[in-house]
Amino acid sequence: MIDLHLHTKASDGTLSLEELVKRAEKAGLKAIAITDHDTVKAARRIKELETSIEVIPGIEISVYDNKLDYIDLHVLGLFIDPENAKLLSTLERLEKEREEQKKAIVGKLNELGYEITYEDARKYAEGQIGRPHIARALMEKYPQEFRSISEAFDKLLDQSKPAFRSRTAFFGLKDAIDVIHEAGGVAILCHPGFCRYKTEKLLKDFKALGGDGIETIYDYEHNSGWREITDNEGINKEMKGWAGKLGLLESGGSDYHGPNKGAELGVFDVPDELLDRIRKHL
Numbered sequence: 189m190i191d192l193h194l195h196t197k198a199s200d201g202t203l204s205l206e207e208l209v210k211r212a213e214k215a216g217l218k219a220i221a222i223t224d225h226d227t228v229k230a231a232r233r234i235k236e237l238e239t240s241i242e243v244i245p246g247i248e249i250s251v252y253d254n255k256l257d258y259i260d261l262h263v264l265g266l267f268i269d270p271e272n273a274k275l276l277s278t279l280e281r282l283e284k285e286r287e288e289q290k291k292a293i294v295g296k297l298n299e300l301g302y303e304i305t306y307e308d309a310r311k312y313a314e315g316q317i318g319r320p321h322i323a324r325a326l327m328e329k330y331p332q333e334f335r336s337i338s339e340a341f342d343k344l345l346d347q348s349k350p351a352f353r354s355r356t357a358f359f360g361l362k363d364a365i366d367v368i369h370e371a372g373g374v375a376i377l378c379h380p381g382f383c384r385y386k387t388e389k390l391l392k393d394f395k396a397l398g399g400d401g402i403e404t405i406y407d408y409e410h411n412s413g414w415r416e417i418t419d420n421e422g423i424n425k426e427m428k429g430w431a432g433k434l435g436l437l438e439s440g441g442s443d444y445h446g447p448n449k450g451a452e453l454g455v456f457d458v459p460d461e462l463l464d465r466i467r468k469h470l
C-alpha cells in the first residue's frame with residue numbers, strides 16, 4: 189500500500205514531516221509522497237530523514253489561470269527535485285500571491301462584518317497560510333456560527349461563496365506543468381472529481397498542455413467537507429476510464445491533513461503498481 193498525496197504543517201496539515209513519516213511507517217505504507225500546497229519546505233528535508241519507507245518529494249500547486257478560466261485547480265508534482273532553482277523562485281512568487289489573496293479574503297470578511305485579522309489566521313499556520321487557517325480563526329471567534337472548517341467553507345470561503353477572493357496574478361495550468369517538468373517531476377491533476385469544470389474538456393486541455401497523469405484513486409468521501417460525496421468508487425472509476433482513453437498516468441492518495449481531519453492514514457488503499465508505472469514513465 190502507498191499514498192501519494194499528503195500534507196504537513198509546512199502547508200495546512202497538522203503533523204510535522206517526522207510525525208507524518210512515523211505514522212506512515214506504523215500504518216504499513218511502503219511509499220508516501222509529501223505534497224504541500226505551493227511549498228517544498230518539508231520536502232526539502234526528506235533527505236535528512238531516517239526511515240525504512242520511500243518518501244517521495246512532491247508539491248501541490250494551485251493554478252489561477254484566468255485565460256483558460258481554470259481557477260484554483262490543483263496540480264501535483266511527484267519526484268520533483270526540491271532544490272531546483274526555477275521551482276524555488278516560482279514558489280517564492282506564489283507564496284507572495286497566496287499571502288495577498290488570503291489578506292484580501294480577510295478584508296472581505298471584515299466587510300461582511302466578521303472581525304478577524306490576518307494575524308488571527310496566521311497563528312494557526314506554521315508555514316504557508318491557507319483558507320483552513322482562516323476557517324479556524326472564524327471558529328475561534330464565532331464558535332456558534334462555525335462549528336467546523338467545512339461550515340466556514342460552506343458559508344463563506346469556498347470559491348462560490350461571498351468571502352472568496354481570487355488571486356490577482358496569473359499562474360496558468362501550463363505554468364504549473366512546466367515548472368514541475370523543469371524540476372524533473374511528473375505533473376498529475378489532483379482530485380479531478382472535485383473540479384467544477386467539464387471533465388472531458390479539462391482532461392483534454394491538461395493532456396494537450398503536457399500533463400502526465402490524473403488522480404484516479406482519491407478519497408473524495410473524506411475530503412469533500414460539506415459537499416457530501418459518498419461515491420468514491422463511482423468517481424474514481426470514471427476517472428480511470430478517462431485516464432485509459434486519453435493515455436494519462438494514474439496516481440492516488442488520501443490527501444491526509446492530519447489526525448481528526450478526514451480518514452486515518454493507511455486506511456485508504458492505493459495499490460503499489462501505480463507507483464511502478466509512474467517510475468517507468470520517469
Ligand code: AMP
Binds near residue numbers: 250320338346413415
Ligand atoms: P487554499 O490553500 O487557501 O486554496 O485552501 C485549500 C485547502 O482548503 C484544500 O487543500 C483543503 O485542504 C481545504 N478545503 C477546500 N475546500 C474545503 C471544504 N469544503 N471543507 C474543508 N476544507 C476544504
Ligand code: ZN
Binds near residue numbers: 195201445
Ligand atoms: Zn490542503
Ligand code: FE
Binds near residue numbers: 248262379
Ligand atoms: Fe487539493
Ligand code: FE
Binds near residue numbers: 195443
Ligand atoms: Fe491536497
